[in-house]
Amino acid sequence: MNLKVQKSDITQLQVDAIVNAANSSLLGGGGVDGAIHRAGGPAILAECKEKGGCPTGEAVITTAGNLPAKKVIHTVGPIWKGGHQNEKELLAECYKNSLELAENHQLKSIAFPNISTGVYGFPKSLAAPIAIDTVNDYFNENPQSIIEDVYFICFDDENYKLYSDLLN
Ligand code: ADP
16 A cells, blocks of 8 residues: 655545545534535535534545545544543544545545644644554554555645655
Protein backbone atom coordinates (compact mmCIF):
# COMPACT_ATOMS: atom_id res chain seq x y z
CA MET A 1 0.00 0.00 0.00
CA ASN A 2 1.01 3.59 -0.58
CA LEU A 3 0.67 6.47 1.85
CA LYS A 4 0.55 9.82 0.11
CA VAL A 5 0.13 13.42 1.17
CA GLN A 6 -1.70 15.86 -1.04
CA LYS A 7 -2.81 19.46 -0.69
CA SER A 8 -6.31 19.59 -2.12
CA ASP A 9 -10.05 19.80 -1.61
CA ILE A 10 -11.20 16.31 -0.61
CA THR A 11 -14.55 16.74 -2.37
CA GLN A 12 -12.81 16.78 -5.76
CA LEU A 13 -11.04 13.43 -5.41
CA GLN A 14 -11.77 10.46 -7.60
CA VAL A 15 -11.07 7.71 -5.08
CA ASP A 16 -13.13 4.79 -3.79
CA ALA A 17 -13.81 6.45 -0.43
CA ILE A 18 -13.38 9.89 1.03
CA VAL A 19 -13.61 10.26 4.79
CA ASN A 20 -15.71 12.98 6.36
CA ALA A 21 -14.83 14.53 9.72
CA ALA A 22 -18.46 14.55 10.84
CA ASN A 23 -20.10 15.33 14.17
CA SER A 24 -21.99 12.72 16.15
CA SER A 25 -25.40 13.84 14.87
CA LEU A 26 -24.28 13.15 11.27
CA LEU A 27 -26.58 16.01 10.30
CA GLY A 28 -23.90 18.17 8.76
CA GLY A 29 -21.73 20.98 10.03
CA GLY A 30 -19.03 23.36 8.92
CA GLY A 31 -15.54 22.72 7.60
CA VAL A 32 -14.96 19.60 5.56
CA ASP A 33 -18.38 18.23 6.59
CA GLY A 34 -20.16 21.24 5.10
CA ALA A 35 -18.04 21.07 1.95
CA ILE A 36 -18.86 17.37 1.41
CA HIS A 37 -22.61 17.85 1.85
CA ARG A 38 -22.64 20.94 -0.39
CA ALA A 39 -20.73 19.25 -3.17
CA GLY A 40 -22.34 15.82 -2.81
CA GLY A 41 -25.97 16.92 -2.63
CA PRO A 42 -28.93 15.81 -0.47
CA ALA A 43 -28.58 12.04 -1.00
CA ILE A 44 -25.71 11.94 1.51
CA LEU A 45 -27.68 13.71 4.25
CA ALA A 46 -30.70 11.47 3.60
CA GLU A 47 -28.60 8.35 4.28
CA CYS A 48 -26.93 9.98 7.27
CA LYS A 49 -30.36 10.63 8.81
CA GLU A 50 -31.21 6.93 8.47
CA LYS A 51 -28.08 6.04 10.45
CA GLY A 52 -29.33 8.07 13.41
CA GLY A 53 -25.93 9.34 14.54
CA CYS A 54 -22.46 7.97 15.22
CA PRO A 55 -20.43 7.85 18.46
CA THR A 56 -17.00 9.49 18.66
CA GLY A 57 -14.28 7.26 17.23
CA GLU A 58 -16.66 5.17 15.12
CA ALA A 59 -17.51 5.35 11.42
CA VAL A 60 -20.45 4.80 9.06
CA ILE A 61 -20.59 4.59 5.27
CA THR A 62 -22.99 6.26 2.83
CA THR A 63 -23.38 7.04 -0.82
CA ALA A 64 -21.17 9.79 -2.19
CA GLY A 65 -24.10 11.39 -4.02
CA ASN A 66 -22.78 13.63 -6.79
CA LEU A 67 -19.16 13.44 -5.70
CA PRO A 68 -16.52 11.80 -7.91
CA ALA A 69 -15.71 9.38 -5.04
CA LYS A 70 -17.68 6.12 -4.79
CA LYS A 71 -18.50 6.31 -1.07
CA VAL A 72 -18.26 8.64 1.91
CA ILE A 73 -17.10 7.24 5.23
CA HIS A 74 -18.25 9.49 8.06
CA THR A 75 -16.20 9.32 11.22
CA VAL A 76 -16.54 11.42 14.35
CA GLY A 77 -13.30 12.79 15.71
CA PRO A 78 -12.82 13.74 19.36
CA ILE A 79 -13.12 17.32 20.52
CA TRP A 80 -9.76 18.34 22.06
CA LYS A 81 -10.23 18.94 25.80
CA GLY A 82 -6.59 19.14 26.85
CA GLY A 83 -5.47 15.60 26.09
CA HIS A 84 -6.66 13.65 29.14
CA GLN A 85 -10.09 12.62 27.87
CA ASN A 86 -8.93 9.78 25.65
CA GLU A 87 -8.60 12.13 22.67
CA LYS A 88 -5.53 10.42 21.19
CA GLU A 89 -7.03 6.93 21.38
CA LEU A 90 -10.33 8.15 19.93
CA LEU A 91 -8.56 9.85 17.03
CA ALA A 92 -6.66 6.64 16.27
CA GLU A 93 -10.00 4.75 16.38
CA CYS A 94 -11.36 7.07 13.67
CA TYR A 95 -8.58 6.09 11.27
CA LYS A 96 -8.71 2.40 12.16
CA ASN A 97 -12.49 2.07 11.95
CA SER A 98 -12.57 3.97 8.64
CA LEU A 99 -9.98 1.62 7.13
CA GLU A 100 -11.93 -1.42 8.37
CA LEU A 101 -15.13 -0.09 6.86
CA ALA A 102 -13.39 0.55 3.53
CA GLU A 103 -11.95 -2.95 3.64
CA ASN A 104 -15.35 -4.51 4.34
CA HIS A 105 -16.79 -2.69 1.33
CA GLN A 106 -13.96 -3.70 -1.03
CA LEU A 107 -12.78 -0.12 -1.40
CA LYS A 108 -9.16 0.08 -2.48
CA SER A 109 -8.36 3.77 -2.23
CA ILE A 110 -9.25 6.07 0.66
CA ALA A 111 -8.64 9.74 1.34
CA PHE A 112 -8.60 11.18 4.86
CA PRO A 113 -8.93 14.82 5.88
CA ASN A 114 -6.99 15.93 8.96
CA ILE A 115 -9.69 14.76 11.38
CA SER A 116 -10.33 16.91 14.49
CA THR A 117 -7.70 19.53 13.59
CA GLY A 118 -10.22 22.20 12.57
CA VAL A 119 -13.07 23.32 14.80
CA TYR A 120 -12.46 20.38 17.17
CA GLY A 121 -9.09 21.89 18.10
CA PHE A 122 -6.83 18.80 18.19
CA PRO A 123 -3.22 20.05 17.99
CA LYS A 124 -2.03 19.42 14.43
CA SER A 125 1.45 18.38 15.51
CA LEU A 126 -0.03 15.62 17.68
CA ALA A 127 -2.73 14.54 15.24
CA ALA A 128 -0.47 13.97 12.21
CA PRO A 129 1.75 11.25 13.76
CA ILE A 130 -1.32 9.52 15.24
CA ALA A 131 -2.92 9.42 11.77
CA ILE A 132 0.19 8.07 10.06
CA ASP A 133 1.10 5.59 12.80
CA THR A 134 -2.45 4.23 12.95
CA VAL A 135 -2.53 3.65 9.20
CA ASN A 136 0.89 1.97 9.28
CA ASP A 137 -0.18 -0.20 12.23
CA TYR A 138 -3.31 -1.20 10.34
CA PHE A 139 -1.32 -2.47 7.38
CA ASN A 140 1.17 -4.27 9.61
CA GLU A 141 -1.71 -6.01 11.36
CA ASN A 142 -3.59 -6.69 8.10
CA PRO A 143 -1.00 -7.83 5.57
CA GLN A 144 -3.76 -9.21 3.31
CA SER A 145 -5.53 -5.83 3.09
CA ILE A 146 -7.01 -4.98 -0.30
CA ILE A 147 -6.49 -1.26 0.31
CA GLU A 148 -3.80 0.03 -2.04
CA ASP A 149 -3.73 3.80 -1.65
CA VAL A 150 -4.22 6.01 1.41
CA TYR A 151 -4.22 9.76 0.86
CA PHE A 152 -3.79 12.30 3.63
CA ILE A 153 -5.53 15.36 2.25
CA CYS A 154 -4.24 18.56 3.78
CA PHE A 155 -6.17 21.75 3.36
CA ASP A 156 -3.80 24.06 5.19
CA ASP A 157 -0.04 24.60 4.89
CA GLU A 158 0.72 23.63 8.49
CA ASN A 159 -0.79 20.15 8.10
CA TYR A 160 0.75 19.74 4.66
CA LYS A 161 4.21 20.45 6.05
CA LEU A 162 3.71 18.15 9.06
CA TYR A 163 2.58 15.24 6.91
CA SER A 164 5.24 15.83 4.26
CA ASP A 165 7.99 15.86 6.87
CA LEU A 166 6.68 12.69 8.54
CA LEU A 167 6.15 10.74 5.32
CA ASN A 168 9.37 11.67 3.56
P1 ADP B 1 -13.20 18.87 12.91
O1 ADP B 1 -14.50 19.31 13.51
O2 ADP B 1 -13.02 17.36 12.93
O3 ADP B 1 -12.04 19.61 13.47
P2 ADP B 1 -13.11 20.48 10.47
O4 ADP B 1 -13.89 20.27 9.22
O5 ADP B 1 -13.33 21.73 11.23
O6 ADP B 1 -13.37 19.17 11.35
O7 ADP B 1 -11.56 20.36 10.13
C1 ADP B 1 -10.92 19.16 9.83
C2 ADP B 1 -9.85 19.43 8.78
O8 ADP B 1 -10.46 19.49 7.49
C3 ADP B 1 -9.13 20.76 8.96
O9 ADP B 1 -7.73 20.52 8.87
C4 ADP B 1 -9.63 21.61 7.79
O10 ADP B 1 -8.62 22.50 7.33
C5 ADP B 1 -9.89 20.54 6.75
N1 ADP B 1 -10.79 20.90 5.64
C6 ADP B 1 -11.78 21.83 5.58
N2 ADP B 1 -12.37 21.81 4.37
C7 ADP B 1 -11.76 20.84 3.64
C8 ADP B 1 -11.90 20.33 2.31
N3 ADP B 1 -12.82 20.80 1.47
N4 ADP B 1 -11.07 19.33 1.92
C9 ADP B 1 -10.14 18.81 2.75
N5 ADP B 1 -9.96 19.25 4.01
C10 ADP B 1 -10.75 20.25 4.45
